[in-house]
Amino acid sequence: xxxxxxxxxxxxxxxxxxxxxxxxxxxxxxxxxxxxxxxxxxxxxxxxxxxxxxxxxxxxxxxxxxxxxxxxxxxxxxxxxxxxxxxxxxxxxxxxxxxxxxxxxxxxxxxxxxxxxxxxxxxxxxxxxxxxxxxxxxxxxxxxxxxxxxxxxxxxxxxxxxxxxxxxxxxxxxxxxxxxxxxxxxxxxxxxxxxxxxxxxxxxxxxxxxxxxxxxxxxxxxxxxxxxxxxxxxxxxxxxxxxxxxxxxxxxx
Amino acid sequence: xxxxxxxxxxxxxxxxxxxxxxxxxxxxxxxxxxxxxxxxxxxxxxxxxxxxxxxxxxxxxxxxxxxxxxxxxxxxxxxxxxxxxxxxxxxxxxxxxxxxxxxxxxxxxxxxxxxxxxxxxxxxxxxxxxxxxxxxxxxxxxxxxxxxxxxxxxxxxxxxxxxxxxxxxxxxxxxxxxxxxxxxxxxxxxxxxxxxxxxxxxxxxxxxxxxxxxxxxxxxxxxxxxxxxxxxxxxxxxxxxxxxxxxxxxxxxxxxxxxxxxxxxxxxxxxxxxxxxxxxxxxxxxxxxxxxxxxxxxxxxxxxxxxxxxxxxxxxxxxxxxxxxxxxxxxxxxxxxxxxx
Numbered sequence: 001x002x003x004x005x006x007x008x009x010x011x012x013x014x015x016x017x018x019x020x021x022x023x024x025x026x027x028x029x030x031x032x033x034x035x036x037x038x039x040x041x042x043x044x045x046x047x048x049x050x051x052x053x054x055x056x057x058x059x060x061x062x063x064x065x066x067x068x069x070x071x072x073x074x075x076x077x078x079x080x081x082x083x084x085x086x087x088x089x090x091x092x093x094x095x096x097x098x099x100x101x102x103x104x105x106x107x108x109x110x111x112x113x114x115x116x117x118x119x120x121x122x123x124x125x126x127x128x129x130x131x132x133x134x135x136x137x138x139x140x141x142x143x144x145x146x147x148x149x150x151x152x153x154x155x156x157x158x159x160x161x162x163x164x165x166x167x168x169x170x171x172x173x174x175x176x177x178x179x180x181x182x183x184x185x186x187x188x189x190x191x192x193x194x195x196x197x198x199x200x201x202x203x204x205x206x207x208x209x210x211x212x213x214x215x216x217x218x219x220x221x222x223x224x225x226x227x228x229x230x231x232x233x234x235x236x237x238x239x240x241x242x243x244x245x246x247x248x249x250x251x252x253x
Numbered sequence: 254x255x256x257x258x259x260x261x262x263x264x265x266x267x268x269x270x271x272x273x274x275x276x277x278x279x280x281x282x283x284x285x286x287x288x289x290x291x292x293x294x295x296x297x298x299x300x301x302x303x304x305x306x307x308x309x310x311x312x313x314x315x316x317x318x319x320x321x322x323x324x325x326x327x328x329x330x331x332x333x334x335x336x337x338x339x340x341x342x343x344x345x346x347x348x349x350x351x352x353x354x355x356x357x358x359x360x361x362x363x364x365x366x367x368x369x370x371x372x373x374x375x376x377x378x379x380x381x382x383x384x385x386x387x388x389x390x391x392x393x394x395x396x397x398x399x400x401x402x403x404x405x406x407x408x409x410x411x412x413x414x415x416x417x418x419x420x421x422x423x424x425x426x427x428x429x430x431x432x433x434x435x436x437x438x439x440x441x442x443x444x445x446x447x448x449x450x451x452x453x454x455x456x457x458x459x460x461x462x463x464x465x466x467x468x469x470x471x472x473x474x475x476x477x478x479x480x481x482x483x484x485x486x487x488x489x490x491x492x493x494x495x496x497x498x499x500x501x502x503x504x505x506x507x508x509x510x511x512x513x514x515x516x517x518x519x520x521x522x523x524x525x526x527x528x529x530x531x532x533x534x535x536x537x538x539x540x541x542x543x544x545x546x547x548x549x550x551x552x553x554x555x556x557x558x559x560x561x562x563x564x565x566x567x568x569x570x571x572x573x574x575x576x577x578x579x580x581x582x583x584x585x586x587x588x589x590x591x592x593x594x
Contacts, residue, residue: 050491074494086353086486089539101482102494109542154493 074102342552366426367396451522451575
């Protein structure tokens with residue numbers, strides 16, 4: 001689904017990740033963990049072709065990233081950005097409809113498939129009652145759900161989610177995770193999630209840890225989410241409660 | 254969760270359709286206003302012509318003074334004014350999307366400064382209309398090329414650099430223009446000032462300007478989806494699948510060409526490119542599918558009316574139209590801004 005070979009990314013003079021080899025198989029859910037500034041966002045941008053990598057190559061669905069047209073890439077891969085600076089003028093529905101941009105066949109607007117995809121996406125994130133509201137009137141969490149709904153309407157094969165749970169209440173955190181799971185399961189899809197919540201990371205199949213100094217580690221979630229590894233990653237004491245996918249981790253104060 | 258995601262959801266009333274309906278209604282109203290403004294431009298002037306006579310001379314032309322005035326004087330000028338206003342308003346919309354700056358107007362990138370420098374230089378040497386226009390064209394195209402060459406880096410077009418390069422170049426041009434005005438002999442000063450303020454009394458044939466207006470409108474109204482996405486920011490637009498670099502270059506060159514065409518017809522007519530798009534956004538037109546044609550219609554009608562006023566208010570003295578676009582536009586925009594949402 002997604003292959004990165006000897007991918008090196010840097011910001012300024014800092015090399016954040018050196019010669020990363022990453023293979024994301026269809027149906028897999030990956031968590032990307034790391035401290036602030038360890039290169040999680042930069043990695044996602046490099047994988048999405050939004051920022052150039054220093055070296056290495058990325059293939060999505062067997063095709064080199066550079067060989068995609070931007071529009072074609074919008075159907076293969078979708079990214080939830082961590083921040084969006086611009087205000088949007090229209091309604092929430094208008095905003096979610098923009099996710100259909102790479103699919104639009106007509107120059108004169110949306111067709112029934114687009115409308116349907118947007119309606120499904122609005123429903124999946126409990127946004128139907130707000131659909132006709134102006135986007136500017138939405139709260140932070142509602143905007144986050146709107147972005148997720150837009151991505152859901154875009155319906156790409158590979159989902160790159162940068163902190164998808166930020167600003168969400170508990171129920172919608174859970175709903176979002178279930179949505180990603182359902183989107184990926186069975187279908188020829190995969191997802192990479194940048195997370196800070198280790199409980200939710202435990203529900204992913206695999207974990208990629210970025211140490212911010214060029215080193216990285218990747219493996220099955222169960223073997224990666226061990227207190228020693230997490231202490232090493234975050235630089236603080238961590239205690240585990242429970243085991244397996246239900247394990248909880250809290251910092252020791 | 255899964256079941257609710259796959260269930261077909263009834264859509265009571267898609268908001269985008271409602272938006273489309275108001276957009277369509279507004280376009281019809283604006284088209285009617287445009288027709289009315291052109292009619293008014295034919296009606297008023299030094300020679301009093303009645304409504305019936307205007308109708309007759311447009312639809313059943315009989316050779317005579319009235320027909321000459323309508324067909325040879327007022328009609329070409331009204332069409333030139335309309336093309337001018339339409340081009341400026343369209344360029345304003347395009348640049349406001351490109352630069353994502355509400356203060357962007359067609360002159361911000363130095364096009365008008367370059368044109369004015371060329372034109373005034375030609376006027377200083379006593380050049381005729383054709384040569385003045387040629388000099389203005391050369392000046393404008395040089396400005397476009399300089400700004401583009403200084404700000405464009407392949408792969409990453411920094412829009413702040415573009416904006417600043419344009420503003421700095423404009424400042425340089427205006428210093429040179431002041432210098433020309435100081436050095437100019439008394440007799441040529443008035444013509445130069447009229448050129449700077451925007452004046453349609455020497456406007457020539459506007460066929461090419463109309464063609465350009467139609468082309469730019471058609472292309473970008475068809476790409477309205479990309480413009481809507483680009484309004485969310487370049488990164489977000491790329492994430493949605495918009496080929497941003499090509500679109501930005503197209504926006505820059507089309508806006509610049511539209512500005513050149515408008516400036517060659519009527520000098521630096523101010524305020525239209527800034528005011529018209531903002532006024533339309535303030536009344537709720539934001540989707541570029543409607544904003545672009547609505548801006549062209551509103552900008553065109555606005556300049557036609559302002560020009561009719563400019564040539565009749567102090568008749569037989571003709572005033573520069575640029576004065577009236579600002580005088581009429583400022584109160585309208587202030588009213589819209591102060592209105593409660």
